[in-house]
Amino acid sequence: MKHVPVALRWLLPVYILLALLYNYAVPIWESPDEWNHFGMAHFINVRGELPVQIVGQPRPYGYGQEGSQPPLYYAIAAALIAPFNRSDYDEREANPHAIIGDPGGMGNKNFMLHDAVYPPPLRGTQLAARFVRLFSTLLGAVTITAVYFSARIIAPDKAWVPLLAAGLTAFNPQFIFISASVNNDNLVTALNSVVIWQILVMLRDGFNTRRSALIAVLIALATLSKLSGLVLMPIVALAGLWLAWRRQDWRGLFTLGALVVGVWAVVAGWWYARNLVLYNELFGTQRMLDIFGRRPPPSWQKMLTEELEGLRISYWGLFGWFNVFTVRPFYWIMDLVALLGTGGVLLHLWRNRRQAEKLFRALLLVLFLAIGAASLISWTMQTSASQGRLLFPFITAGSTLLALGLSSLRIPAPAIVAPLGLFALAVPFVTIMPEYAPPGPVDSLPDSATPLYARFDDIELLGYETPQQRYGPDDIIPVTLYWQPVEQSDLDYSMFIRVLDPTDTIITSVPSYPGYGSLRTSTWEPGHIYPDYYPVRIPDDAIGHWPLRLHVGWWKFPEGFSLDPVDTDGQALSSVIFEGGAFAASDDAQETVTQMIDPVDFGGSIRLLGYTLEDNHLRLLWETIGAMQEDFTVLIIALEEDYQVGGNNKILAQGDAQPPLPTRYWREGERFISDHILNLPETLQAGTYPVYVGWYSTLYPARLETNCPDNACLLTIIEQP
Incomplete structure (x- = not known):
């Protein structure tokens, strides 16, 4: 030595x-x-x-x-x-x-x-x-x-x-x-x-x-x-x-x-x-x-x-x-x-x-x-x-x-x-x-989790956690699912998390054994609650803006048969889907409308910049001027005559709709389009009919404040020949 x-x-x-x-x-x-x-x-x-x-x-x-x-x-x-x-x-x-x-x-x-x-x-x-x-x-x-x-x-x-x-x-x-x-x-x-x-x-x-x-x-x-x-x-x-x-x-x-x-x-x-x-x-x-x-x-x-x-x-x-x-x-x-x-x-x-x-x-x-x-x-x-x-x-x-x-x-x-x-x-x-250690069980569903029950054969979904926030291309959605096996399974099943857009198109999908590959349904212990964390990456070429929905389920790989979910009463569920925030690749800053107007502010948060009206299709251009904490809905009504405060205003057509990206995910300075359909009665007599616009909450009966009567502003006039 x-x-x-x-x-x-x-x-x-x-x-x-x-x-x-x-x-x-x-x-x-x-x-x-x-x-x-x-x-x-x-x-x-x-x-x-x-x-x-x-x-x-x-x-x-x-x-x-x-x-x-x-x-x-x-x-x-x-x-x-x-x-x-x-x-x-x-x-x-x-x-x-x-x-x-x-x-x-x-x-x-x-x-x-x-x-x-x-x-x-x-x-x-x-x-x-x-x-x-x-x-x-x-x-x-x-x-x-x-x-x-x-x-x-x-x-x-x-x-x-x-x-x-x-x-x-x-x-x-x-x-x-x-x-x-x-x-x-x-x-x-x-x-x-x-x-x-x-x-x-x-x-x-x-x-x-x-x-x-x-x-x-x-x-x-x-x-x-x-x-x-x-x-x-x-x-x-x-x-x-x-x-x-x-x-x-x-x-x-x-x-x-x-x-x-x-x-x-x-x-x-x-x-x-x-x-x-x-x-x-x-x-x-x-x-x-x-x-x-x-x-x-x-x-x-x-x-x-x-x-x-x-x-x-x-x-x-x-x-x-x-x-x-x-x-x-x-x-x-x-x-x-x-x-x-x-x-x-x-x-x-x-x-x-x-x-x-x-x-x-x-x-x-x-x-x-x-x-x-x-x-x-x-x-x-x-x-x-x-x-x-x-x-x-x-x-x-x-x-x-x-x-x-x-x-x-x-x-x-x-x-x-x-x-x-x-x-x-x-x-x-x-x-x-950390890459190979399986997740350890927890005693109960944590307070931070959202309860959601579904049973897939011998596997129960008790709840989930995912931040309700805005994501962009290549961002990661953190998802934690809480599973509880009821009985020991004889087979190893695979689960999936799919990110869906409003048309149910699959944007991305994560197939896996539980524990992101570190657990098996044939070996995990019945009665234990397993927190199952998945970072789900949004593709970097994803486009548009819309609410995110997450679809979870189980199937046997590679044979392909799925486990059908049921609720607490044993009634069949078509699918198990929950909200996962929202996705926005960009705003609608490049979109244009045919008629620009003097800007109208609503609630100090949203500003109307202009519109396009073609036949029964109304397109509105909005700009965010302040943060919003909830998802507001656009009010669009066509009246028989000018709006009267406290009067019996007859609505001929209504085209209320939420914008594709919920408003709580809008950011200051961004512009977004909302689209609306106004179908006037076919028997309507020739004349001119006013169209009013506003915003209202779905949580309580109130409209966003503006300088118009009852917080509904005149947008345009429809001429019925």
Whole structure:
């Protein structure tokens, strides 16, 4: 222990504790492709052989496209899980409404259904998977160690650089997340990192047969772990050529080359030869694409915007199945750190432009990272793969260069490492666990909820909560429903929330298991009241303005039959719909009328600006001059003769109507149109008939005050021929 640097003595234990926390926080199968990776290990353990990838044929145990990957990680994992009883392996069930690959989605982050999340049941397959996660965590510790010693060789005169490089790796939330999951990236990342470290040692100390043999074995193992290990080949070749030229040691170069080629042929060559025999290709990638799926190459504009954004975000922290963001400022801060580090690297290269050894070592890391990035871009052009974790096999170069750049700008390591470590500690509590924890039951319907009863088979709706406010495009409507299961259901039902416009057109719909995917009707407990929260996003292309109505119901997915609601007396309900505020994409400021008038104010809140009268259709243009607390109705009447206060005024036609957007949602300065129909009697004699306008409350018998008799103003005269 005395030979372990002080920085690693505290860095590695803290990293391991963080990885254990992430292991706990992330339910099994909730990291990218984890169930496929474990499925591959399970297959090897059960069958004792590698799978043959045949398009269109089922792949038992769910290994999917991972059956095309080099097998070393899976072979080790297969040995690790051998002592565990995995008879429950096939009991896992996917979430049919999971939103995968979309971090902007509002829920259903869980790829699988989990009946017990915190604490997890440590038995059977669950325990086996978490044990393999521990192996991944140890591989992460190897990576951190290799990064530290690589950085110490790159910057021997800068004490902060090794600590900063190792800290940027150990406390990267995404690195911890992947290191606490079943994923073959962990093995190739560790092996690549150790190889880079040993190459740097070789450049410093010269050729050594033992070291050359070690490098050869590690490269062979890396290429047997994942194709990312092949990137080491040009790096070790270039490093060997440089060293041989600088020291005129061509024998050392020959020994290195012979060992790398020979060991690779013996240790890893068989797997690549197998690909040639089975799939007529060396790497097996085309067969992998046949199974996983191809996509048309994205445009370079998309690559430099959407794809690059996803890559840089997911390098630092995008959890779940590429669908769980952490707090946005974190990404901005790390973007700034990366930009500063890049600038610092350029400064370092310029300062050392005449120091060949230093310059070459740094440029070798740049080349390693560049080749790795180029290989990822090539893969991304063929399938969706813009995930930051795919750069981790080159993290020794990335972290070391970033630390070198920041150090060149005199940024001390603790200023980066300490906050990053604290944030990594917070992520499981702030970001990860809230996405998977099911809602806990409550004792009764809260006072803030609106009671609303409906029964769907064995499920009762007791009430709901949603703010009665105005929303716009891309806004989120927070909806909480209160469910009470009457009896344990034998089936898992899906519920839905639909946003309806006045014509009953569905504006958006949220299908889900209860708890936004975290509960099941076959497992929740009868008699408990479950608050079920859903943030419902309005589409960003929604138009118009109208009252929002929310429609809720239940059905069996995917069969399609619905559960018909009934009321407290058991009488059938056609549907369960309640108010959800109002939607307004904009006001009617662009609308025009044919006749503008001297403005008339009503109640100090609404102003009439003009109208259009065509046949029996009257259109009024209003402007809001003050806030309103209720929904007023426009009074429109056509009289037989001029209005008489206190008189017996005979109404010939009446066209009262509320505007499309209820008035309590109007905002000062906005303009809105209201439309009215005035159907005069067909037997009406020729003459002129006055039309009056006003506003009245539906809560109490009063009109909004204006300077007209009885608060009804003459608008126009209808001439009846």
